[in-house]
Amino acid sequence: MTQGTYDVVVIGGGPVGENAADRAARGGLSVALVEHERFGGECSYWACIPSKALLRPGNLLAAIRRMPGVQHDGRIDAAAVFARRDEFTHGGDDSGQFDWVRGAGIEPVRGHARVTGEREVTVEGRDGGVLHARHAVIVCTGSVPKTPSLPGLDGLPGRLVWTSRDATTSSEVPGRLAVLGGGAVGTEMAQAWARLGSEVHLILTGPRPLPGYPDFVGDAVAEGLGAAGVRLHPDTGAESVSEVDDSVSVGLPDGALEVDRLLVATGRRPATDTLGLETVGLEPGDPVRVDDTGLASDVDGQWLYAAGDVTGRAPLTHQGKYAARVAGDVVAARARGETVDPEPWTRYASTADHHAVPQVVFTDPEVAAVGQREAEGPHQRDVELDIAVGGSALHADGYPGRMRAVVDTREETLLGVTFVGQDVAELLHSATVAVVGQVPLGRLWHAVPAFPTISEVWLRMLEEYGL
Ligand SMILES: Cc1cc2nc3c(=O)[nH]c(=O)nc-3n(C[C@H](O)[C@H](O)[C@H](O)COP(=O)(O)OP(=O)(O)OC[C@H]3O[C@@H](n4cnc5c(N)ncnc54)[C@H](O)[C@@H]3O)c2cc1C
Numbered sequence: 317m318t319q320g321t322y323d324v325v326v327i328g329g330g331p332v333g334e335n336a337a338d339r340a341a342r343g344g345l346s347v348a349l350v351e352h353e354r355f356g357g358e359c360s361y362w363a364c365i366p367s368k369a370l371l372r373p374g375n376l377l378a379a380i381r382r383m384p385g386v387q388h389d390g391r392i393d394a395a396a397v398f399a400r401r402d403e404f405t406h407g408g409d410d411s412g413q414f415d416w417v418r419g420a421g422i423e424p425v426r427g428h429a430r431v432t433g434e435r436e437v438t439v440e441g442r443d444g445g446v447l448h449a450r451h452a453v454i455v456c457t458g459s460v461p462k463t464p465s466l467p468g469l470d471g472l473p474g475r476l477v478w479t480s481r482d483a484t485t486s487s488e489v490p491g492r493l494a495v496l497g498g499g500a501v502g503t504e505m506a507q508a509w510a511r512l513g514s515e516v517h518l519i520l521t522g523p524r525p526l527p528g529y530p531d532f533v534g535d536a537v538a539e540g541l542g543a544a545g546v547r548l549h550p551d552t553g554a555e556s557v558s559e560v561d562d563s564v565s566v567g568l569p570d571g572a573l574e575v576d577r578l579l580v581a582t583g584r585r586p587a588t589d590t591l592g593l594e595t596v597g598l599e600p601g602d603p604v605r606v607d608d609t610g611l612a613s614d615v616d617g618q619w620l621y622a623a624g625d626v627t628g629r630a631p632l633t634h635q636g637k638y639a640a641r642v643a644g645d646v647v648a649a650r651a652r653g654e655t656v657d658p659e660p661w662t663r664y665a666s667t668a669d670h671h672a673v674p675q676v677v678f679t680d681p682e683v684a685a686v687g688q689r690e691a692e693g694p695h696q697r698d699v700e701l702d703i704a705v706g707g708s709a710l711h712a713d714g715y716p717g718r719m720r721a722v723v724d725t726r727e728e729t730l731l732g733v734t735f736v737g738q739d740v741a742e743l744l745h746s747a748t749v750a751v752v753g754q755v756p757l758g759r760l761w762h763a764v765p766a767f768p769t770i771s772e773v774w775l776r777m778l779e780e781y782g783l
């Protein structure tokens with residue numbers, strides 16, 4: 317039984333909760349961190365880490381195939397890929413993360429936490445009890461999969477339906493896999509499992525995958541998925557599903573598709589269903605809306621904060637951790653009695669959430685984007701060009717890639733940059749620095765890309781703009 321009063325109680329020990337707790341502890345506060353499953357959260361065991369471990373070998377093999385003169389037998393050893401993935405996820409053992417929490421001077425608490433009143437958290441489970449927070453409760457409970465309303469889905473036996481957790485942890489390669497949803501999870505997992513040997517069908521409601529990106533991105537990823545053997549079903553959408561002979565029959569407008577597993581990857585929603593938010597006037601199931609300091613917008617008394625997926629702001633690990641650093645620092649500063657001025661771009665405001673969220677989709681080709689994805693106003697211009705420079709040609713034969721920069725034509729700064737192509741992920745931070753730093757194009761002209769690198773496309777983009 318855990319009872320006690322801490323300066324701060326953080327609910328949810330994923331990457332975001334760990335960072336919020338760490339910053340508050342570094343600020344001199346006593347902190348309890350409550351986790352009901354595994355310290356390290358979704359990202360470490362069921363999301364970012366295992367998915368990237370599954371993708372990398374296939375992307376590497378595809379790159380090798382495109383390079384004349386490199387010997388290979390064209391095979392992926394699925395068992396070895398799974399073994400490497402399981403090393404990254406420590407076979408689901410969170411003791412290393414638990415020890416890190418302790419080592420950071422944070423009190424780890426195992427159990428399910430609920431807010432039961434102002435500055436009060438009740439924990440059920442191994443370390444059950446009531447925790448009181450002198451200064452703040454920070455909610456970092458992440459998100460859970462959204463289930464679409466699809467006739468027959470509720471009645472399908474669980475073994476036939478995959479969530480992203482199954483898609484990232486399975487050590488069996490299904491013969492036939494249907495993937496519902498062409499977002500980041502759907503595209504990444506479709507490609508990974510096709511490369512691991514499944515016959516994969518990607519069912520899309522629109523004409524191309526990754527609908528939130530420029531069309532040239534979705535088209536390039538569709539081509540890459542096709543090259544990996546994924547069968548795309550654009551403008552389709554599943555009408556119903558049912559079990560037939562231990563398989564799933566997916567009803568499509570042009571007939572039934574029979575598969576061994578159905579991966580539902582139709583988005584995520586904030587994990588606030590059983591958090592007790594009704595006790596403080598919030599609606600369970602809704603995101604915890606916050607201002608740029610992380611303070612909950614609809615709760616009085618300046619004590620409830622949130623960061624990460626649960627806020628619905630920028631549901632990515634790195635961006636959630638950024639918001640967590642801000643919230644942890646704000647709580648520590650306010651606890652010291654300091655007045656926090658959340659001016660944009662100070663350490664007390666997660667300003668980048670509005671202007672400069674970077675994301676990579678680790679398909680082949682990769683997608684890397686930050687900030688605005690297209691021109692939206694009269695003084696904005698899209699500058700779009702193929703990535704066709706000395707560096708890219710040497711990197712891969714006939715390198716197919718494209719970029720778009722969105723330029724503020726009055727300030728002559730960048731509002732956003734999108735790349736698609738092999739290995740563009742590592743180009744992204746240069747774009748993020750340019751967007752966040754509002755670097756004038758005239759000054760970017762002097763940031764000379766080394767020859768021969770893919771970054772030479774920066775120079776071509778400036779020339780295309782007119783410099
Ligand atoms: C398949 C997949 C791949 C992804 N790949 C990437 C990627 O490559 N890069 C990227 O940036 N993002 C990726 N994401 C998104 C990323 O996983 C999330 O943005 C990130 O995990 C959010 O961190 P978080 O700490 O807010 O939430 P989570 O990681 O979900 O952690 C929340 C924690 O809170 C705990 N918790 C919840 N409720 C309670 C409660 N009441 N009491 C106690 N504990 C509780 C949970 O058990 C969990 O440990 C991916 C997502 C998926 C599904």
Ligand SMILES: NC(=O)c1ccc[n+]([C@@H]2O[C@H](COP(=O)([O-])OP(=O)(O)OC[C@H]3O[C@@H](n4cnc5c(N)ncnc54)[C@H](O)[C@@H]3O)[C@@H](O)[C@H]2O)c1
Pocket residue numbers: 464465496497498499500501502504519520521526527553554581582583584631632675676677678
């Ligand atoms: N590399 C990365 O950064 C990475 C990788 C995976 C996931 N993530 C994050 O995890 C979260 C969840 O990813 P996700 O791909 O599940 O969500 P998403 O919202 O990115 O994509 C879901 C897709 O499913 C489609 N969809 C919705 N209902 C459908 C239906 N009934 N039938 C067919 N399609 C349908 C939507 O149009 C959308 O394209 C996102 O926030 C994502 O950014 C990030």
